[in-house]
Amino acid sequence: MNFGQAIKNEIIKRPIKDDEEKKYFLLGIIRGAGSLFSKDDEIGLDIRLSDEFTAMTVSGYLNTLFDYEVR
Numbered sequence: 001m002n003f004g005q006a007i008k009n010e011i012i013k014r015p016i017k018d019d020e021e022k023k024y025f026l027l028g029i030i031r032g033a034g035s036l037f038s039k040d041d042e043i044g045l046d047i048r049l050s051d052e053f054t055a056m057t058v059s060g061y062l063n064t065l066f067d068y069e070v071r
Contacts, residue, residue: 012054022061029058 001009016022034047049055059070 012057016061019065022065026058026061026065029054 011025016025029047029049030045033049034045037044037046047055047058049058062068062070
């Protein structure tokens with residue numbers, strides 16, 4: 001594991017309780033691994049993540065903060 005991956009894992013595994021911090025976490029994930037798309041007059045967000053733990057964390061935060069169900 002390289003240094004960058006070690007830091008990323010440490011950040012992702014750190015529990016976040018504050019909603020503002022969750023929003024900044026999501027902002028970083030979206031900026032680094034996300035893109036917006038439009039399909040059938042709807043706007044969506046596509047996030048490509050390398051591990052299931054991160055995907056479940058992002059999904060939970062999106063659901064909790066914005067009532068957004070991940071498909």
